[in-house]
Amino acid sequence: MEAMRVEHLSYSYPGVDDTPGVSVFEDLSLTVEQGSFVAVLGGNGCGKSTLAKQFNAILLPCGGKVYVCGMDTADEEKLISIRRSVGMVFQNPDNQIVANVVEEDVAFGPENLGIASPAIRSRVDQALKQVGMYEYREHAPHLLSGGQKQRVAIAGVIAMAPKCIVFDEPTAMLDPQGRREVLQTIHTLNREKGITVVLITHHMEEAAQAQRVVVLHKGNIAADGTPAQVFSQVALLHEIGLAAPETVELCYALNEAGFALPLDRLDSEECGQALYDWVKA
Amino acid sequence: MLKDITLGQYFPGKSPVHQLDPRTKLIVLVGYIVALFVAKSWASYALCFGFLAVSIAISTIPVKSIVRGMKPLVLILVFTGVLNLFFTGGETVLVHFWIITITLEGVVRAVFMVVRILMLISATFLLTYTTSPISLTDGLESLLSPLKKLHVPVHELSMMMCIALRFIPTLIEETDKIMSAQKARGADFETGKLMDRVKALIPILVPLFISAFRRADELATAMECRCYQGGEGRTKMKLLRYKRWDMYAFAAGALLVAAVITLASFGL
Amino acid sequence: MTPVLEVKNLCHVYSVGTPFEHTALSDVSFCAHRGEYIGVIGHTGSGKSTLMQHLNGLLKPTSGEVLLDGKSIWADKASTRQARFRVGLVFQYPEYQLFEETVYKDIAFGPGNMGLSKEEIDRRVREAAGFVGLSESLLEVSPFDLSGGQKRRVAIAGVIAMEPEILILDEPTAGLDPSGREDILSNIDAYRQAKNATIMMVSHSMNDVAKMADRLLVMRDSLLAMDGTPEEVFRRASELVEMGLDIPEVTRVFLKLRSLGLDVPMVYTKEQAVKTLTALKGGVPNA
Numbered sequence: 001m002e003a004m005r006v007e008h009l010s011y012s013y014p015g016v017d018d019t020p021g022v023s024v025f026e027d028l029s030l031t032v033e034q035g036s037f038v039a040v041l042g043g044n045g046c047g048k049s050t051l052a053k054q055f056n057a058i059l060l061p062c063g064g065k066v067y068v069c070g071m072d073t074a075d076e077e078k079l080i081s082i083r084r085s086v087g088m089v090f091q092n093p094d095n096q097i098v099a100n101v102v103e104e105d106v107a108f109g110p111e112n113l114g115i116a117s118p119a120i121r122s123r124v125d126q127a128l129k130q131v132g133m134y135e136y137r138e139h140a141p142h143l144l145s146g147g148q149k150q151r152v153a154i155a156g157v158i159a160m161a162p163k164c165i166v167f168d169e170p171t172a173m174l175d176p177q178g179r180r181e182v183l184q185t186i187h188t189l190n191r192e193k194g195i196t197v198v199l200i201t202h203h204m205e206e207a208a209q210a211q212r213v214v215v216l217h218k219g220n221i222a223a224d225g226t227p228a229q230v231f232s233q234v235a236l237l238h239e240i241g242l243a244a245p246e247t248v249e250l251c252y253a254l255n256e257a258g259f260a261l262p263l264d265r266l267d268s269e270e271c272g273q274a275l276y277d278w279v280k281a
Numbered sequence: 282m283l284k285d286i287t288l289g290q291y292f293p294g295k296s297p298v299h300q301l302d303p304r305t306k307l308i309v310l311v312g313y314i315v316a317l318f319v320a321k322s323w324a325s326y327a328l329c330f331g332f333l334a335v336s337i338a339i340s341t342i343p344v345k346s347i348v349r350g351m352k353p354l355v356l357i358l359v360f361t362g363v364l365n366l367f368f369t370g371g372e373t374v375l376v377h378f379w380i381i382t383i384t385l386e387g388v389v390r391a392v393f394m395v396v397r398i399l400m401l402i403s404a405t406f407l408l409t410y411t412t413s414p415i416s417l418t419d420g421l422e423s424l425l426s427p428l429k430k431l432h433v434p435v436h437e438l439s440m441m442m443c444i445a446l447r448f449i450p451t452l453i454e455e456t457d458k459i460m461s462a463q464k465a466r467g468a469d470f471e472t473g474k475l476m477d478r479v480k481a482l483i484p485i486l487v488p489l490f491i492s493a494f495r496r497a498d499e500l501a502t503a504m505e506c507r508c509y510q511g512g513e514g515r516t517k518m519k520l521l522r523y524k525r526w527d528m529y530a531f532a533a534g535a536l537l538v539a540a541v542i543t544l545a546s547f548g549l
Numbered sequence: 550m551t552p553v554l555e556v557k558n559l560c561h562v563y564s565v566g567t568p569f570e571h572t573a574l575s576d577v578s579f580c581a582h583r584g585e586y587i588g589v590i591g592h593t594g595s596g597k598s599t600l601m602q603h604l605n606g607l608l609k610p611t612s613g614e615v616l617l618d619g620k621s622i623w624a625d626k627a628s629t630r631q632a633r634f635r636v637g638l639v640f641q642y643p644e645y646q647l648f649e650e651t652v653y654k655d656i657a658f659g660p661g662n663m664g665l666s667k668e669e670i671d672r673r674v675r676e677a678a679g680f681v682g683l684s685e686s687l688l689e690v691s692p693f694d695l696s697g698g699q700k701r702r703v704a705i706a707g708v709i710a711m712e713p714e715i716l717i718l719d720e721p722t723a724g725l726d727p728s729g730r731e732d733i734l735s736n737i738d739a740y741r742q743a744k745n746a747t748i749m750m751v752s753h754s755m756n757d758v759a760k761m762a763d764r765l766l767v768m769r770d771s772l773l774a775m776d777g778t779p780e781e782v783f784r785r786a787s788e789l790v791e792m793g794l795d796i797p798e799v800t801r802v803f804l805k806l807r808s809l810g811l812d813v814p815m816v817y818t819k820e821q822a823v824k825t826l827t828a829l830k831g832g833v834p835n836a
Contacts, residue, residue, distance in 0.1 A: 043726035044698055058502055080508055088506040095496045096503035100447040101415055107518035109507040120518040138293075142450040145593065156507065172724045175593045176753050176795055202726040241728030246756060246798035246819065253823045259830070268798055272805025279811060279829055461607050462646040465638040466707060467630075467662030484658065487648035491693070 003164050003196040004032040004055060004086075008064035011050060024050045025219040027064070034163070037190045037197045039210035039227075043241040047219045048200045052168040055198065056086040069163055084113065087157030091169040093149035094142075102144075102152050103128065103137040109160040120159075127159040128152075130193075131185050147178025151185055158189065164196035165189065171203065183209070204231070204245045208266040215242070228264035247271035292410050297526045298340035299411045303420025305527040306408050309534035313404055316541040317397055321548075325541045326396060332537050333400055333407075342410050350406050351399070358395055365391035414446045416519075423521055436512030444500070452493065459488050551619055552580035553747060554604065554636070554715055559613035561599050573599040576613070577773045579766060581715065581747050586738070588758030588779070589751045591768030592793055597751050600768065601717050604749075605636035634663055637713030641720045643704030644697065652678070652695070652703050653688040659711040670710075677710035680743070681736045698729040702736065709740055715747040716740065722757060730754075734761055759783065759797045759817040767794070783817045 012023035024047040032038050042048045053059040054066050057073040069085045071078040090096050099105040103124055110120040128134040131151040141149055150170055157165055167186060171179040183206060190197045199210060207213045213230040215223040217240040223230045231237070231244040234252040243249060247268055251261040261278060265271040293299075298306075313332065320326050337344065351358075371386030409417070422439035429435050460470070463484045470481050561574040573596045581587060591597050602608040603615055606622045606629045615622050615632075622632035640646070649655035656677055660670045678688060681702040687695070692703050705721065718737065722730040734757060741748050752758050758765060758779070765782040767775035769792055775782050783789070786796045786804060797817045806813050813829070816822045 044729055045696060053502075056506060058505065080510075083506060083508050088503070090499065090503060092496075092499060094451055095499035098447060098500070098504060099415060099443060101413070104415055104518070108504075108509070111516050111518060112508040112510065114514045114516050117516060117518055117520045120516065124518060140450075141447070142454070160507065177592065177793055204727075241726060243727040247802060250799060250802065250819050250822055253819055254826060257823060257827055259827075268801035268805055272802045272809065275802065275826065276806055276809045276811060279806075279826070458640065459646055461602065462638075462640045462643065464607055465605060465633065465640070466646075466659040467633050467711065468658075469662070484646075484648045488646050492645055 001034040002031050002067075003034040003036070003069060004030075004198070005067040006030040006051075006054070006064070007067070009054065009061050009066060010063035011054065011059065011061055013050075023219070028219060028221065029064075030214065030221065030224075032164075032196060032198060034196055035190075035194045037187075037211045038199070039207035039213045040198060040200045040216060041202065041204070041207045041213055041230075041242065042216035043202065046216045048216050049168055051216070052088065052166045052198070052200050055164075055166045056083050056088055058088075080113075084160060085163045087160060087162035087165040089150070089153050089157055089165060089167045089170050091172050093146060093153050093173070096153050097141045097149060097156075100140055100142075101137075102133065102139050102141060105141060105152060106137075106155045106159050109156055113160065123159045123161070124155075127155040130158060130189070131155045132181075145178060146174045147181040150174065150178065150182050154182070154185055154189075158193075158195075162195065164198065166198045166200070168200045169202070170199075171201070171206065179203075179206075202242070204243060208245050215240070227266055231266060232263035234263060251275075291413050292342060292346070293413070294341060294411065296339060296341045296411070298336060298342075298407070300524075300526065301411075301530055302521055302523055302527050303412050303416045304424050304521060305523065305530050306412060307417075307420055307424060309530050310404055310408055312534040312538045314401060316538050317401055319538075319541050319545050320397075321545055325544045326393070326400075328537060328540055328544075329400060332533065333404055335533075336407060337403070340407060340411050342407065346410065347403050347406050351402065354398075354402060358398060361398060362391045362395045365394050415443060418442045418446070419517070419519070419521060436515075440512075448496070451496075452489070455492055456485065456489055459485050459492075552582050553618060554581040555614075555616040555619070556580065556600075556604070557614045557616065559600070559603060559615065560611045561596075561603065561608060562611045563599075565611070572771050574603070574610075575771045577771075578613075579773060579776055581749070583714070583747055584741065584745045585764060586741060586748045586762045587750070588762030588765045589749055589768065590753070590755070590758060590765060590794060591774075595768040596771040597768050598719060601638060601719060601749070601751060604632075604715070604717060605638050606632040607638070634659075634711050635713055636715045636717065637708040637711055639705055639708050639716070639718040639721060641723060643708075643721075644700035647692040647700060647704060647707075650691060651689050652683065652692050655692050655703060656688075656706045656710050659707055663711060673710045673712065674706075677706040680709055680740045681706045682732065698725055698732070701725070701729075701733065705733070705736065712744065713746065714744075715749065717749040717751075719751045720753065721750065722752070722754065730757065737761075753795075755795045755797045755817075756799075759800075767792075779817050780815065784815050786815075 007029055009025050009028040011025045012021040015021040040048050040051065050059065054061065054073065055068060057079055060074055066073045068082050071082050073082055097105050098108050106124045106127055107120050110123050125134065128137055131154050133148060133151050133155060136144065136148065141152060144152065171182050174182060186197055186199065189195045199206065201207055208227045208231065210227060213225065213227050214221055215230060222240055223233055223236060231248050234244045234248060237244055244252065245266050247265055248263050251263055251265065251271065254261050262274055265274045313329065317329055320329055366383060366387050367381060369384060369387035369390045371384030373385035374382055375385055375388065376383040418439045422435055425435045468481060468484055470478065557578050559574050559577040562570060562572050564570050577600060589597055599608065603610055609623065617632060617635055620628060622628050647655050649658065653674055656674045657670050660673045683702055683706060692700055695703065708716065721733050721737065725733065737748060738761065740746060750758065750761065762779060765777065765779050766773060767782060775785065783796055783800050786800055789796050799819055799822045800815065800817050803813055803816050803822065813825060816825055
């Protein structure tokens, strides 16, 4: 089953006054399987955030179609159903928290859906437990750390019981600790609740943990495959201003010097093993 | 640090006063204020004072914190007192000195006025100390909801208040950061003539406004993503419900108002 | 050689006498020489930012001293003001402090506050723009029309234009993609080399600090926990991990090699790793 399907999408931001609009996509096609974990990788300004906003009808295609759980995002009647199915988590945790008490904020989405009070209460409690923020339910958000705020934002989305969540660079503003907390939460949601995850990022290490990596460059798909398949194309990544994980970069540098090492070792354990075998051979 | 400032001065707690429905507290406060203004005699003031004292005692809010809150208001109190003291005419002249005449009526009136203001402010503090800003907003929204029929945007107003409360600390922190950043570039906010100082604010205000607009824009998108479509069809996680203590509070409040009015009708 | 910057027993306590009182720095001492590139690492809340803001006199120490060329920056008013200009501080996400109508004017804000002549300001603005790779044509553009990476460079140029002897940057590469990071890091190094300036870079990216810095300061719970060359610091990898900090990925790989029984030295950059491994294989194969 497909969770999302993008068919020949074209999109350009409208120009202001006399300035021409900026074209982001000309002909982009992509499908995301239900329950999968897809990382969308790309440099600054490659169109990844624009793509994210297409998935829940914040932006609508200029040409082509975007389907979410079988619904056409251009169909206004389906707007609420689409936004119930696809949750969004944005980069800046401060700018997506509405209320000044954690649990009130998590309740915001379900309240908008018109759910009965006791049901909201149980959804909020469950969502907060899921992201490990239940003890903080009565805290003021501005006193939490970046990672904690972002987890509250995630709880706010899962309280609406979506089928998919699109994360638009959720860790870009966090420190390593916060980044770990948030990534762990995202992986748990995908694994335990079967939520389809689209993770937009420019951190190679985060993308390396996904099931599938889609590399966007200037509105086109430059590479698409498992992390090992994508990251072994080091030359291509360099050309478009990206990099492979350090371990792959190390093997690549050795290959440049004339050796032949595998380029699909994405973590230090595997890479160390490969280097050991190679040194001993 | 600036961000440590607590807004609305809410002291979380579990006392019956804390747990009262915010609407109850608002209505009883209004009743209490009415009683205060109707009160003409020592007896009715004593009643009001008793009511206040019992409420504070139940709330477990230290009297010290309420007194501390009064500090910025000392000037107003003194001014009110002095004004009433000097400008109340009467027959029993106590002191007559140059153009100043102090009468017994003046003294009584001044004391009454100061006591009235003190009791009014104490009660308001008690409300804000025991009620979180968000439940206060909820209570106001619920009490004002009949105005919706008159097309007053009650929900929107309370949403705005809620968001403002949420973002004030964030923006204070941001101002702090921008100020430091501009100071690091040699900006000087402390010296110079008035015009120079006003000019010196531009490097703070421009980035602050730009950031506030960016935040507003992102927040609006985030709210849309969470299916916000205005107050229509919205439910609440925390339903406001009157409980036993609310009944006691209403009863006590009603009793107070009735007693004070009765006393007043007897000219007391 | 006397150090250009000396920090002696620096302590800072926030909100003294309130329930929010907390110690952000306790007894921090170190010194920095001209031309040094110092990386500062540590957890959020370990006191890094507080430390940085003491070095140019934005914060006044609760106790202890900050000396520039042997003179306390709090000795008199003139010294404090001088410290602002001699120690340039680039905050995190500096692009949010831009405010002028044109890039040129924004970069000129700092030098203008220094009371320099028009010609000198002009020279500095153009030179600073050159350091961060902004073309002449961009100088008359509104900074708000630029891309995120360009805005960041304008903001950094605004501090560089004051020609500080010590340039401090708080996470200058946060939120940028790999090529954007690369650019900013090389801009900073170009400035260091041209002016023999001291650089202090706060970063969460161990790969960045390992690559750039020749000395590392590690902050932990308001204390200066380590001070040494990257080699000395990363040799204590297990302690860093225990503090919740990362270590460079390459170091991890080499730790794995050691655990497998291979006798390799500790390395922390890719270049070192390639060199070591190539040597281990007896040189380049087809050279």
